[in-house]
Amino acid sequence: MKIPATRGFAFLGEDSKRRVRRAILKAVALPGYQVPFPGREMPMPYGWGTGGIQVTASLIGPADVLKVIDQGADDTTNAVSIRAFFRRTAGAAVTEETARATIIQTRHRIPETPLAEGQIMVYQVPIPEPLRFIEPRAGETRALHALGEYGLVHLKLYEDIVRHGEIAQSYDYPVMTAGRYAMSPSPIPRFDNPKLDMSPALHLFGAGREKRIYAVPPYCPVRSFDFEDYPFKARIRQGRCALCGSESSYLDEVVVDDAGGRIFVCSDTDYCRSRLAAGAAAGEREAAPAGEGRGRPGGSPVPPAGPGSPDAGRSAPGGALGDRCGEGGPGGGGEGGATGRAPAAREGTGQGWNSRSCA
Amino acid sequence: MEQPILRVRGLAKRLGDVQACLDVSFDLYPAEILAVVGESGSGKTTLLKLVAGMLAPDSGEVLYTDAEGRVHDIPRIPESLRRRLLRTELGFVWQDPADGLRMKISAGGNIAERLLAGGLRSFARARQAAADWLARVELPAGRLDAPPEEYSGGMRARLQLAKNLATRPRAVFLDEPTAGLDVSVQARILDLVRGLSAEFGLAAILVTHDLMAARLLSQRIIVMKDGRAVESGLTDQVLDDPSAPYTQLLVSSVLGEA
Amino acid sequence: MSAGGREGRRGSARGIAIAVRDLRKTFVLHNLGTELEALRDVSLEVRFGECLAVDGASGAGKSTLLRCLYGNYLASGGEIVVRGERGEVDLATASPREILELRVRTLSHVSQFLRVIPRVSALDIVAAPMIEQGQDPGAARGRAGEFLARLNIPERLHALPPMTFSGGERQRVNIARGLARRARILLLDEPTASLDRHNRQVAVDLINAAKAEGAAVVGIFHDSEVRDALADAVFWLGAPPGR
Structure with a gap:
């Protein structure tokens, strides 16, 4: 792919990328600490992952393999757009396969497939400040971080239990990083919080609008805040993927027809397909060639799961990202289907528990 | 002496x-x-x-x-x-309770804040302490979960006292x-x-x-x-x-x- | 111009509770640009177990003297040496903390008016000084109840703040508060002024009982019957100049 001559490699100029990398180095040295960085205007609105894109742009090189997911899916509008952006600006190799990727940019999920040393997770962060919901004064939150005073995090959990009878925060559940800084783990479901703890991969969080970068370096202890009598629980709900049958993965509810029929499927599309492929390889299912994606052995076989094809069920609604959290991204981008997969009936992602944290 | x-x-x-x-x-x-x-x-x-x-x-x-x-x-x-x-x-009771309280956090949460900041990690004990202090400043138990923005001026003043006194300041x-x-x-x-x-x-x-x-x-x-x-x-x-x-x-x- | 004089003495040979020497009290009224001399060259002694009645014409400074003995008015000159639990304290030069401590253990001042504290019951008003001394609150309230009952405050009123009480009832609460605490020195400013005959006699009996326990009493008693029943000696205050 040709890199447009008017821009530097991966869109940003070398100076800009160097400044971002300096912030990243500092962030890695101070796990969980929000490092300010001179964020640039990107060719997309805030709320579409500008922070993550700047981090990725400053890190990506010719040898990297990029995976981009949104809500765990590689084929949603935003994921597809960002992947296309780096293919165009950096000539990057892309993949949907977690194990093959060297950089994984994500909005809502950490892949189910365990991460390995050498991999970098890049998170698109809307609100980097975990104390914001209780203490709106930025000067005061900075002081609280500096002094390590995190009673307010517990105050938030207290309020949750008072209002909901339990800790209801299902997304963006605050963690203590390396025993020092309270950190907002982007809007990942709390289901994914344990994956951050002692992870062999490097996790980088970029907040474009607020111009902050923070990090969880490899093998860093990350603990979710909780009460003795209300201990942290990662699982929000038990269930089984209607496609691959996984009982341990994070599930999305998917509406599959006009009658309101719904199924639960893995939110991590790559994980789901690889399980199905493995099942096919074991001869339990018939393999069927399908889908887009590089280096992925086999496609997704289609088990009957109610009316409407599950393949369609996996597709992204147009502009699914922008308005989900009401953070100012344009709603209904209408550019779905860029991958050639039909933007069909997947309307369920904006409902139920999946969208709780955004309320 | x-x-x-x-x-x-x-x-x-x-x-x-x-x-x-x-x-x-x-x-x-x-x-x-x-x-x-x-x-x-x-x-x-x-x-x-x-x-x-x-x-x-x-x-x-x-x-x-x-x-x-x-x-x-x-x-x-x-x-x-x-x-x-x-x-x-120590404790500081502000002339305007809005300066000393979190107006959208429940009364109980306001009282518990200093205890939580001090390292209390039991929800039940935090809530019990909040209820005890609410009673002590003669606020109705039924208002424990109401935020101070729904309180009258006099109730706010008492809540602010309770908040400060919960850690038994000297x-x-x-x-x-x-x-x-x-x-x-x-x-x-x-x-x-x-x-x-x-x-x-x-x-x-x-x-x-x-x-x-x-x-x-x-x-x-x-x-x-x-x-x-x-x-x-x-x-x-x-x-x-x-x-x-x-x-x-x-x-x-x-x-x-x- | 006159200093006070002492007449008569039926007292004992017990220790000196209060020794006043050359006490002077002058009020400087800044807004009027004048000074008002209320007490001049006052010297007196009171022993434990003895009652000294302060007498004199209206405006002679009787209440002023009593207030000086309590530390409520600051002496302009001279000495007011009070025998406290920890030794002698000169109120003319003592620190506020020393005076406060004397008031907890030693000095009890019963004025003509009860200063009502909103929302505090009659029983607690009487018990408070005893609790402040470190007495068990239950025992203190028990004794408070006894004194209120002796002074004919009906039990149904004990739990009420005296805001709504009659003048006589308030005064009896005031006497109970002043006497129940077993202070070593009682300063009484017309304590029986608004009492009926029966309650006046109760008050006299209680004050005499305190005396018998060794309390020193300095009092202003307009009622000559009360004075005769209590006083071992009378201290006369002459009218100050210019009044």
């Missing part, structure tokens, strides 16, 4: 062109309520903020002896220690805690402070322009004018037998008997 928990020496502070506090010295003893009176602009609140470490003095010392007997010069200790003292052994700084409240509500709050002081040995500095409140609550009094302490002594003695010209004016300008 008992040792003071607070020794203030030669405090001075200029705010712009105004000498808001000049050469103020006093001691505060356990279980003692010290009133600071004077009209608006006399430097009462400035003095209170200087003592609480919320303003840095131009000169002078605020020597606080903590529960372990260590002496801290409040303006000169590290910010982290000052903040810790202010949310454990001294609290009260900035006009009854300003703007009905007389009957004022009486209730003053009575509450008096009872807590007697019961827990709580010391307090009460900044007020209300001489009646000062007389009812305090054992000793400081009269401020233009940033200086023009007279100090036993509260009843200063109010009944004022010697400074300003104090005589202040006392005589009160309608009826203060």
Whole structure:
């Protein structure tokens, strides 16, 4: 792919990328600490992952393999757009396969497939400040971080239990990083919080609008805040993927027809397909060639799961990202289907528990 | 004789062109309520903020002896220690409860905040402590989960007291805690402070322009004018037998008997 | 110009409770630009177990003297040496803390008016000084109840704040508060002024009982019957000049 001559490699100029990398180095040295960085205007609105894109742009090189997911899916509008952006600006190799990727940019999920040393997770962060919901004064939150005073995090959990009878925060559940800084783990479901703890991969969080970068370096202890009598629980709900049958993965509810029929499927599309492929390889299912994606052995076989094809069920609604959290991204981008997969009936992602944290 | 928990020496502070506090010295003893009176602009609140470490003095010392007997010069200790003292052994009750409360957080959460900040990690115990203090300041148990923005002014004032007292502080700084409240509500709050002081040995500095409140609550009094302490002594003695010209004016300008 | 004089003495040889020497009290009225001399060259002694009645013309400074003995008015000159639990204290030069301590253990002042504290019950008003002394609150309230009952305050009123009480009832609450605490020195400013005959006699009996327990009493008694029933000696205050 040709890199447009008017821009530097991966869109940003070398100076800009160097400044971002300096912030990243500092962030890695101070796990969980929000490092300010001179964020640039990107060719997309805030709320579409500008922070993550700047981090990725400053890190990506010719040898990297990029995976981009949104809500765990590689084929949603935003994921597809960002992947296309780096293919165009950096000539990057892309993949949907977690194990093959060297950089994984994500909005809502950490892949189910365990991460390995050498991999970098890049998170698109809307609100980097975990104390914001209780203490709106930025000067005061900075002081609280500096002094390590995190009673307010517990105050938030207290309020949750008072209002909901339990800790209801299902997304963006605050963690203590390396025993020092309270950190907002982007809007990942709390289901994914344990994956951050002692992870062999490097996790980088970029907040474009607020111009902050923070990090969880490899093998860093990350603990979710909780009460003795209300201990942290990662699982929000038990269930089984209607496609691959996984009982341990994070599930999305998917509406599959006009009658309101719904199924639960893995939110991590790559994980789901690889399980199905493995099942096919074991001869339990018939393999069927399908889908887009590089280096992925086999496609997704289609088990009957109610009316409407599950393949369609996996597709992204147009502009699914922008308005989900009401953070100012344009709603209904209408550019779905860029991958050639039909933007069909997947309307369920904006409902139920999946969208709780955004309320 | 008992040792003071607070020794203030030669405090001075200029705010712009105004000498808001000049050469103020006093001691505060356990279980003692010290009133600071004077009209608006006399430097009462400035003095209170200087003592609480919320303003840095131009000169002078605020020597606080903590529960372990260590002496801290409040303006000169590290910010982290000052903040810790202010949310454990000390308390500050703001004139406007909105400054001292989180208006959208439940009353129980407001009371629990200092306990949680102090490391309490049991929800049940935090909630129980909040309920106990709510009862202690005579707020209805049914309002535990209501945010203060739904409370009346008098209820907010009492909630702010409860919030500060939940950590059993050794001294609290009260900035006009009854300003703007009905007389009957004022009486209730003053009575509450008096009872807590007697019961827990709580010391307090009460900044007020209300001489009646000062007389009812305090054992000793400081009269401020233009940033200086023009007279100090036993509260009843200063109010009944004022010697400074300003104090005589202040006392005589009160309608009826203060 | 006159100093006070003492007449008669039926007292004992017990220790001196209060020794006043050359006490002077001058009020400086800044807004009027004048000074008012209320007491001049007052000297007196009171022993424990003895009652000294202060008498004199209206405006002679009787109440002023009593207030000086309590530390409520600051002496302008001279000495007021009070025998406290920890030794002698001169009220003319003592620190506020020293005076406060004397008031907890030693000095009890019963004025003509009860200063009502909103929302505090009659029982607690009487018990408070005892609790302040460190007595068990239950025992203190028990004794408070006894004194209120002796002074004929109906039990149903004990739990009420005396805001709504009659003048006589308030005064009896005041006497109970002043006497129940077993102070070593009683300063009584017309304590029986608004009492009926029966309650006046109760008050006299209680004060005499306190005397018998060794309390020193300095009192202003307009009622000559009360004075005769209590006083071992009378201290006359002459009218100060210019009045």
